[in-house]
Amino acid sequence: MKYCVEVSGLAYQFGKGDPVLRDIQLQVPQGAIYGFLGPNGAGKTTTLRLITGLLRMQAGSVQVLGQSFPRHRLDILRQVGCLIESPAIYEHLSATENLLVLQRIYQCPRSYIADALQTVGLAAVAGKKAGQFSLGMKQRLALAMALLHRPKLLILDEPTNGLDPNGIIEMRELLKKINREQGISILISSHLLPEIERLATHIGIISKGRMVFEGSLEQLSGLRQQVQGCLLDTTDNTAALQLLSTYEICVVTDTGRIQLPALPVAAIAELNTHLVQRGIGVYGIQPVKNDLETIFMDLVNA
Numbered sequence: 001m002k003y004c005v006e007v008s009g010l011a012y013q014f015g016k017g018d019p020v021l022r023d024i025q026l027q028v029p030q031g032a033i034y035g036f037l038g039p040n041g042a043g044k045t046t047t048l049r050l051i052t053g054l055l056r057m058q059a060g061s062v063q064v065l066g067q068s069f070p071r072h073r074l075d076i077l078r079q080v081g082c083l084i085e086s087p088a089i090y091e092h093l094s095a096t097e098n099l100l101v102l103q104r105i106y107q108c109p110r111s112y113i114a115d116a117l118q119t120v121g122l123a124a125v126a127g128k129k130a131g132q133f134s135l136g137m138k139q140r141l142a143l144a145m146a147l148l149h150r151p152k153l154l155i156l157d158e159p160t161n162g163l164d165p166n167g168i169i170e171m172r173e174l175l176k177k178i179n180r181e182q183g184i185s186i187l188i189s190s191h192l193l194p195e196i197e198r199l200a201t202h203i204g205i206i207s208k209g210r211m212v213f214e215g216s217l218e219q220l221s222g223l224r225q226q227v228q229g230c231l232l233d234t235t236d237n238t239a240a241l242q243l244l245s246t247y248e249i250c251v252v253t254d255t256g257r258i259q260l261p262a263l264p265v266a267a268i269a270e271l272n273t274h275l276v277q278r279g280i281g282v283y284g285i286q287p288v289k290n291d292l293e294t295i296f297m298d299l300v301n302a
């Protein structure tokens with residue numbers, strides 16, 4: 001598989017402080033939407049700033065689109081669109097004029113401006129001053145600025161921060177469309193699992209400066225399939241508990257149901273048989289599965 005970002009052994013510390021990144025390994029497959037997840041202060045922004053050359057690397061290696069940083073920095077940046085620190089939007093200029101400033105820097109065709117505004121859904125307000133834009137519109141203008149030179153890869157640091165639920169949905173759909181229709185790979189950071197779950201094809205989770213998970217969304221969801229235990233519904237919980245206490249494994253949950261820990265399927269079937277043989281009716285055996293939020297919290301707090 002080809003990767004558009006490959007990071008290996010990346011470590012970083014600010015001044016003489018404690019290391020904020022330790023041995024970061026990260027691989028973004030070409031064409032992916034890679035969700036870079038982690039709680040506040042985990043090291044997401046620092047990692048993205050290193051990948052885009054906004055911070056000088058201290059240790060490790062970074063390859064972007066097959067070229068290594070910092071040697072081919074300019075070549076790389078020509079092919080990457082970034083939205084990392086707050087974008088330099090000139091409020092007294094229109095959306096088009098804001099893009100004109102960048103078009104001169106990138107020296108790309110002027111027609112790219114209208115295309116970028118069209119992509120982010122701002123064509124109808126191209127002549128309006130950016131100062132009159134809502135936060136969601138400003139964020140879409142920032143995205144147009146990142147897309148202007150038709151990059152192969154977008155790197156976005158928490159682009160939905162501060163947006164209302166509607167703005168978050170708009171941004172999510174927009175990023176999916178850009179990925180699908182223009183084939184642009186996207187590396188996006190967030191501290192919100194539900195947001196990334198709905199958007200990403202691949203996920204990397206960072207906690208306290210270390211990667212604690214990397215894989216496809218299916219692999220993360222696969223962890224969900226690991227059964228945590230089993231809830232039992234019986235016609236006589238007191239008698240059932242007495243019988244089960246001989247196994248020293250059961251606990252009663254808040255809801256009055258009996259919770260068994262994770263056991264092999266055969267053991268659960270055997271317990272069921274014992275209960276029924278003692279005249280205790282079993283009308284429910286329900287596996288308890290991890291939800292993604294629990295998996296995320298377990299990984300981050302491990």
Ligand SMILES: Nc1ncnc2c1ncn2[C@@H]1O[C@H](COP(=O)(O)OP(=O)(O)OP(=O)(O)O)[C@@H](O)[C@H]1O
Pocket residue numbers: 014020038039040041042043044045046047191
């Ligand atoms: N310029 C700096 N000087 C010193 N420490 C810094 C600096 N920038 C970040 N840090 C520290 O580095 C650590 C990682 O910060 P970083 O901003 O990369 O995390 P993050 O995952 O992006 O968090 P957030 O979601 O809050 O932005 C934090 O402990 C932070 O306090």
